[in-house]
Amino acid sequence: MLSWMIISGLVNGEKESYCKYGKIKEVRMIQRYLGIDIGASSIKYGIGDSKQGLQYFASIRLQSKDRATFSRIFEDIFAEAADWDLAGIGIGSPGTISQPEAIIRGVNPNIPFLSGMSPKELVPAELDLPIFVDNDANLMTLAEAEYYKAESCMGVTVGSGIGSGMVLDGQIYHGSHGYAAELGHCNMVPGGESCSCGQHGCLEAYSSVDGIYRRLRAQGSLYANRLLPELIERRSDVNELDKIISEGEEVLIRALANLVIVMDPELIVLGGGGMELGLYNINRIREAVGHLLPQAHRETFRCELAGYGNRSGVMGGIILCERNLI
């Protein structure tokens, strides 16, 4: 308990703490892990382990998405983390990541410069720490599977894009080539809205926050420049908003139902900024997904909001790292 209290002091940015014998400069008693969650709009990071949870958490809003900005942010994070005795780093990134090389493959529309490189390259070379990388939604799902004590869990994040991950038998499922769980690019509307991936009719083109803005812009809507909370608030009064958000929800519901029908998971967890702000309603989703399921699946279907909230990705990075090192 003492070490926890001292470390709490460090968490608050104080490099010195006190115990009954006097001042303590640094505490390096327990090995901890750094989790970094690269998102389309922010980079979140935190320090902790699976037993004690997060002992530090911070978020940096992205002003630009070029490599130089990312490198600077990463340098700052590591400078800040230098006071901790880190045992390893777990990084979550959007995109399709080949395993075990951790190269981001294919188009990465939200952070284009990441395509073809590994997020490991963002870590200063002089830092001699083991680094593990996985898809951000995979890490969110790993954390949520631990949170809900589920052996089999599907995680879906509604944010700038639609992310998804699968945990089967307690392990992240990567598929045969590392490209599994790209739910956001399932074809939901034949010949539908164009998606940032180059295809048409993807789930992401309808149900992600960016997808909703893109559709509003295409209609020349005044709301295309407003913030998401305003869109959600004005939805009940403004037909064009309600129509586009309802369609986003309906397409998401069908995708979730199909995921349950194919995977029969113990649990589906919904997270991401969109869910946190209330873009879609979890109760409505639960009910509507249930209506689309065959009887046997309906009886066992369970859907929850992310227990770790917007810290799921960071926590997942920490758990990934810990699992690989212990």
Place this chain on the structure above:
Amino acid sequence: MLSWMIISGLVNGEKESYCKYGKIKEVRMIQRYLGIDIGASSIKYGIGDSKQGLQYFASIRLQSKDRATFSRIFEDIFAEAADWDLAGIGIGSPGTISQPEAIIRGVNPNIPFLSGMSPKELVPAELDLPIFVDNDANLMTLAEAEYYKAESCMGVTVGSGIGSGMVLDGQIYHGSHGYAAELGHCNMVPGGESCSCGQHGCLEAYSSVDGIYRRLRAQGSLYANRLLPELIERRSDVNELDKIISEGEEVLIRALANLVIVMDPELIVLGGGGMELGLYNINRIREAVGHLLPQAHRETFRCELAGYGNRSGVMGGIILCERNLI
């Protein structure tokens, strides 16, 4: 090699064989397994093991689908199999099967009497053999994964219904409650054609053989009473036929693409009577699925026809049994 030759004699229905020392009445040297594949239009069965393959195969066309008929057929199969030294029985059945109880759950539209019972009940009680049951498409996929030496394989059968199975890391994936891989009941067309499962717009309602006939009947088509080979042959001349079969293929293509996007399998195998008769074209499917995939998935996507053909289900029953007993 001798034992194989003698057994070949038995396979051909001869109960007596000859080797250089004279007549041999019965051969019980190698333990074998009986695989039974319950289909909507026939019951197929065979004897063999994974090393030597099928050494006997037969198919009984179903005239009626009541329990009494099934019991009689099963009795005949076991009477016929009495000459073999069977070590166990592996049964494949359509429907959602709870594991490990092997009870068929939910609606089973193609063979209604099976709902709520276990196919084990069809095996005469006096037969003291271990029995293993799994979904017919799961067993087809298990056999095909072995045929193509794939660790991860998705199998889809186009027949009276659409069956599907998943093999992950060499094992059948059942999901958390035994209800995984019900691809045929994925919602592909919102508010679309009604399906025998009670839902609307399922893959099965568009792409299965029964689905195609149901749509032809609904249009009052003369072709609703013709056999499938005639439908396939006349397709290029008859617009209504071409439209319905093309839509079935298009919906199947989208479902397969989404399966690849979510599961990233080593291989997809297509089987079932519809594929064997050429209802859909494997090359066209390969090409069209590829067009719907994100770049990374497109590069690794592989799709083949069932290597064991219409014997996949029986072979899968045999492999299931062997794996459980060895």
